[in-house]
Amino acid sequence: MWTLVTTLLLSSLCCGSAQILFKNIESVTVTGCEKNVVIPCHATNMEPEALGDVYLIWFFGKTLILSFDGSKNKYSRNPAFQSGRISTSAFLKGDASLTLNKNEAKAGNYTCAVTELSREGKQTVELKNNHRTSWFPxxxxxxxxxxxxxxxxxxxxxxxxxxxxxxxxxxxxxxxxxxxxxxxxxxxxxxxxxxxxxxxxxxxxxxxxxxxxxxxxxxxxxxxxxxxxxxxxxxxxxxxxxxxxxxxxxxxxxxxxxxxxxxxxxxxxxxxxxxxxxxxxxxxxxxxxxxxxxxxxxx
Structure with a gap:
């Protein structure tokens, strides 16, 4: 009996540790005043020892925006999102937020998929545009x-x-x-x-x-x-x-x-x-x- 309970607990802990968790951010809104748009992706339980331990992919819908291979410290970008970038130093602390030029940032769903050694996780954030039609109300x-x-x-x-x-x-x-x-x-x-x-x-x-x-x-x-x-x-x-x-x-x-x-x-x-x-x-x-x-x- 105790053996079964212990096995289930270990299995639960194992599965939990294999999952990268994120801050609960469902959407962000831009007004068009920003030069750059930042789409947040904050992992809360990442503990990489070096940049080579991490890998990141950003998607817009099903379209690849960029991938970052920490082991090679190298980007691979979609030509339609040439301005896409992250902060590698922030990424080591769990911040994988994507920065885009406002001309390339389209309204829709953006997904970040983060891998740290054998652990992985992903989060989807909706970008909403609130275009201002006038300087003043x-x-x-x-x-x-x-x-x-x-x-x-x-x-x-x-x-x-x-x-x-x-x-x-x-x-x-x-x-x-x-x-x-x-x-x-x-x-x-x-x-x-x-x-x-x-x-x-x-x-x-x-x-x-x-x-x-x-x-x-x-x-x-x-x-x-x-x-x-x-x-x-x-x-x-x-x-x-x-x-x-x-x-x-x-x-x-x-x-x-x-x-x-x-x-x-x-x-x-x-x-x-x-x-x-x-x-x-x-x-x-x-x-x-x-x-x-x-x-x-x-x-």
């Missing part, structure tokens, strides 16, 4: 484009109030400053919007983002000019609008700095919040100028 993309144009429209609306209601002359120095600044504002925002057309991250789009949002500083600097010469009557309104709008622009700069070089921005809401604040302040300035203080004008 769609809602943020729309807001980032829309609010600079709304700010621009409100800027020109204030300019029109000063021109029509108070019969200001374009030759007037203050009006020249406003009109020139407005034209610069308009041109830069249009160029920025053209470069920022929704799509995947690129250097061109990062330049477009900068051109699109940084001109929002222009209305901040022009609050004083827009409310002169009635500065005595509108001092508190001008100070309040300038401070709030400056805080909004600070958020724009922080958001831009954090996100401009990120393939998958996480803090786009900071940028959007700043744009919203700048636009709302410009709207409040328009309302105040047109209806709340009819004495604002230019000499």
């Amino acid at each position: 769609l809602s943020e993309n729309i807001l980032i484009i829309v609010f600079p144009f709304l700010t621009l429209l409100l800027f020109w609306a204030q300019f029109a109030v000063l021109m029509q209601k108070y019969k200001s002359n374009l030759v007037n120095k203050k009006m020249m400053i406003l009109s020139t600044s407005g034209l610069l504002f308009t041109m830069v925002v249009i160029v920025g919007a053209f470069l920022f057309i929704p799509g995947n991250y690129s250097k061109k789009k990062s330049y477009g983002l900068i051109l699109l949002v940084t001109p929002s500083v222009i209305p901040v600097f022009l609050q004083y000019r827009k409310f002169m010469p009635a500065i005595g009557r509108t001092l508190y309104a001008m100070i309040m609008l300038t401070v709030i709008q400056a805080l909004g622009f600070a958020l724009i700069m922080v958001g831009s700095f954090i996100t401009v070089n990120e393939c998958a921005p996480k803090y786009g809401y900071l940028l959007v919040s700043g744009l919203i604040i700048v636009t709302l302040v410009e709207l409040l300035g328009f309302i105040y100028m047109k209806w709340l203080d009819p004495l604002i004008g230019f000499e």
Whole structure:
């Protein structure tokens, strides 16, 4: 009886030791932002004494990607997966993860088959592609484009109030400053919007983002000019609008700095919040100028 039990236990231990075990990783997802894709394969009970004790094969479905013979320290690759590689030093510690160029990494099942002397094991990991169709999420993309144009429209609306209601002359120095600044504002925002057309991250789009949002500083600097010469009557309104709008622009700069070089921005809401604040302040300035203080004008 004991002999039978002992035999069964030894048989169980033998079979268990002959099997290479792996970390439980069923799938990985790539976004397209990575230059290289790493498909994990982590053996948990490998104890090779030398590289010559191990052998590895990677498959995509039933197609061979590469094989690595530790005894010869040599790769054999499929021409369709020329970028495929592993870290031999990591492999000795059980990490047989496959690195591929993102152009060669296709969605599907990848299998690593590891052999260590007389032991072997294999694991299959699914690679899922989550292709980004836009640098920023769609809602943020729309807001980032829309609010600079709304700010621009409100800027020109204030300019029109000063021109029509108070019969200001374009030759007037203050009006020249406003009109020139407005034209610069308009041109830069249009160029920025053209470069920022929704799509995947690129250097061109990062330049477009900068051109699109940084001109929002222009209305901040022009609050004083827009409310002169009635500065005595509108001092508190001008100070309040300038401070709030400056805080909004600070958020724009922080958001831009954090996100401009990120393939998958996480803090786009900071940028959007700043744009919203700048636009709302410009709207409040328009309302105040047109209806709340009819004495604002230019000499």
